[in-house]
Amino acid sequence: MSIAAGAVAVAGVGIALRGARRELDDRTAPLAGLTAAFVFAAQMLNFPVAAGTSGHLLGGALAAILVGPYTGVLAVSVVLFLQALLFADGGLSALGVNIILMALVTVTVGYAVFRLLLRVLPKTRASAGGASFAAALVSVPASALAFTLIYAVGGTADVSIGKVAAAMLGVHVLIGIGEALITAVTVSSVLAVRPDLVHGACGLMKPVELRTARPTPSRA
Template structure:
């Protein structure tokens, strides 16, 4: 659903740029509360994983494909504020290095793909986990529904933005019907990927899943014929439970997905591209500012072998995203440490 340059006019692009900048600023402050010794090292990995999975377009209808947006996944794994930052980092890397998503439309893409998906998904997720039985299965089920609804919500948000700032005169009702219809199908794929990933992490390290905190079901013991709450187990010290294994496994998975599996992704246009072509939204599409980038269109310039070119581009993208994301989140984490450190005074 990456919006290219030329879809949205300058005033709306500027307005969404302001919204995106404000949301990122708020998220930087909010992420200080979410990031700790467990999640700070993993937030950059979440961004890299989202980048990798976004390369895996899957078919959803005749001549149409879809890909992960990632807002729901990021919000549930590392928190909503950090989730907005994760997806924003991915969109920034894609726009600058791979000519994917217009640079003048960066505010539109962050607003639509990072803010809307994350906020909608997390609100739905928190609402569901409060009414479902407390447990890991409930977290996975809530992840599925939250991710499913976040995608058509993003499609609706794009339609609203286009109704105000679109550069072509089209029937918005038909655009809305087409966008929401195809993105409901894409949402099913998003939901499956999100639930599978969240479930896999919960199975090995539930303490690393932001959305699963505080949801452990209280154990019961039968004493003299009555059920009583079992004493709470002492949590393992954070330092004693290394996240290194999860980090390495996640990075290897991301590299394999981007460097190898992406070759088998669907070549059909994604939902927005298909609707844009069918409804005439793309008549004023502009050439990307970095269309001649060495990594444009997810291929390495001057590498003739298509498989090798795409694989190298994917590996480079994962590497750059994990380094950039990790640097951002470590800086945020360090700022939190500085804010909470005691102030020494001298007389």
């Protein structure tokens, strides 16, 4: 299962590498690096969810909205690779599975939900913030469901699929709320100062313009 997941992850990252060429330029490349750094730092911080359970930011929806879906996959994948390589977080043998769950699934689902909601909601910053909240909220349980499907194929523990699905979805809905809050606050903050840097809301709002009043001519 690890080998098969690794192959899928390599294919997904390869597609993202080609697609990122259309999203990255001299203006957006630095933001992609900052996004990856933010996701890396945020994933290292765990918050309590339930008794004996903690969660952390996945970051797929946030990265996709800020820098685009292809670049978002690359940003989260780099974060997961560094965590596995430097901190043994997840481990190299599980890297393919983690990339599928936390990069491919969350980015695809989160960005799709965000763009779909923007089509039906008013073109305002509040709508974009709400759409980012919903996108992150949906992306996390979607990742948990994807894990359940992978477990159904390669799991060896004596636990039924129904129990795994109920436990994963129940906990990750709560984690999704935390993820949604972080994503909505971050996206809304960037939209407030530099809406042109939010890839998912491209064309939604004009950049902030500075206007200066013309000096009043003095009378001699």
